[in-house]
Amino acid sequence: MKFFIPLAACLLLFSNSCKKQQVDVPNKTNNNNSITANIDGANVTFNVNASARVIPGGVPGYLYVIEITGATDTSSSKATIEINFGSVNPITSGTFLSASNQPPPATFLAIVYDQYTPGAQFPAGYITNPNVPSSSTITISSISNTSVQGTFSGALVYETNYAGTGKNVTNGKFSLTLN
Numbered sequence: 001m002k003f004f005i006p007l008a009a010c011l012l013l014f015s016n017s018c019k020k021q022q023v024d025v026p027n028k029t030n031n032n033n034s035i036t037a038n039i040d041g042a043n044v045t046f047n048v049n050a051s052a053r054v055i056p057g058g059v060p061g062y063l064y065v066i067e068i069t070g071a072t073d074t075s076s077s078k079a080t081i082e083i084n085f086g087s088v089n090p091i092t093s094g095t096f097l098s099a100s101n102q103p104p105p106a107t108f109l110a111i112v113y114d115q116y117t118p119g120a121q122f123p124a125g126y127i128t129n130p131n132v133p134s135s136s137t138i139t140i141s142s143i144s145n146t147s148v149q150g151t152f153s154g155a156l157v158y159e160t161n162y163a164g165t166g167k168n169v170t171n172g173k174f175s176l177t178l179n
Helices: 004-017
Strands: 034-039 042-045 048-054 064-071 079-087 094-097 107-115 124-128 136-143 147-158 163-177
Touching (some): 048 163, 107 136, 107 147
Antiparallel strands (some): 034 042, 048 064, 107 124, 136 147, 147 163
């Protein structure tokens, strides 16, 4: 329970940071960067503007944070994914669960999936369920100063009220240059 409050704060921080009006950005596809996942059974590729970056001390209480992002395209009907993983210790290879119900080192994990609709002010957003321990998983298979690879999955809920019909993310994979 003591990890729930910091996790909820982190999820709120990241979900609110995603609620911006849509701005089209140039289509930057880097052949070395790839993010794929099955979203409700459909294979989706998020290789446009796909990136991974380290945010040292980017979240209160977590000294090490990796943010992984990508989009399907730059159109007004694009989908985006964001995976935020943080730890109190340097991030190493391993499997980590959301809601930090595991013993220390304390970690957090949030997967955010947004589906944009033409004409809508905000996307339909889905996020790791903060009320269900272990609803999302990330496995970092390799990490260096220059790259990160791994897998992810999660049961996401509508981010406005953590209810309703969610999205099931399975077979997620990423291989990215680390900025």
